[in-house]
Amino acid sequence: MTTSHTSDANGAGPADEAVRAELSRLRDSIDNIDAAVVHMLAERFKCTQQVGHLKANHHLPPADPDREARQIARLRELAESAKLDPAFAEKLLNFIIAEVIRHHETIAKSA
Numbered sequence: 001m002t003t004s005h006t007s008d009a010n011g012a013g014p015a016d017e018a019v020r021a022e023l024s025r026l027r028d029s030i031d032n033i034d035a036a037v038v039h040m041l042a043e044r045f046k047c048t049q050q051v052g053h054l055k056a057n058h059h060l061p062p063a064d065p066d067r068e069a070r071q072i073a074r075l076r077e078l079a080e081s082a083k084l085d086p087a088f089a090e091k092l093l094n095f096i097i098a099e100v101i102r103h104h105e106t107i108a109k110s111a
């Protein structure tokens with residue numbers, strides 16, 4: 001059914017157009033945030049690669065559980081004050097650190 005005051009050629013009316021514009025605006029911001037996350041992670045991995053070489057050169061173990069415990073406690077507090085689920089923040093950090101430890105192990109094997 002087509003009614004000229006609510007629909008255009010695609011069956012979308014003025015309200016749908018506003019919704020599409022809002023969705024597009026929000027998605028532009030999401031794309032910018034995702035790009036920032038990628039750039040920040042790339043910088044973090046540049047640092048951790050250096051840590052990996054330092055540890056391998058000085059025969060230090062790839063993982064440091066005490067350091068991780070401090071990082072998790074700190075990140076959970078930051079998450080809480082930012083109204084982000086602390087459990088999610090912890091899972092994300094653990095996911096990143098697991099990848100870093102894998103890199104450290106690769107560096108140590110090739111040293």
Ligand SMILES: O=C(O)C(=O)C[C@]1(C(=O)O)C=C[C@@H](O)C=C1
Nearest residue numbers: 051062063064065067068097100
């Ligand atoms: O700080 C270190 O010792 C690191 O190797 C870096 C890092 C991290 O990614 O933050 C990774 C592994 C360790 O278990 C703890 C922290």
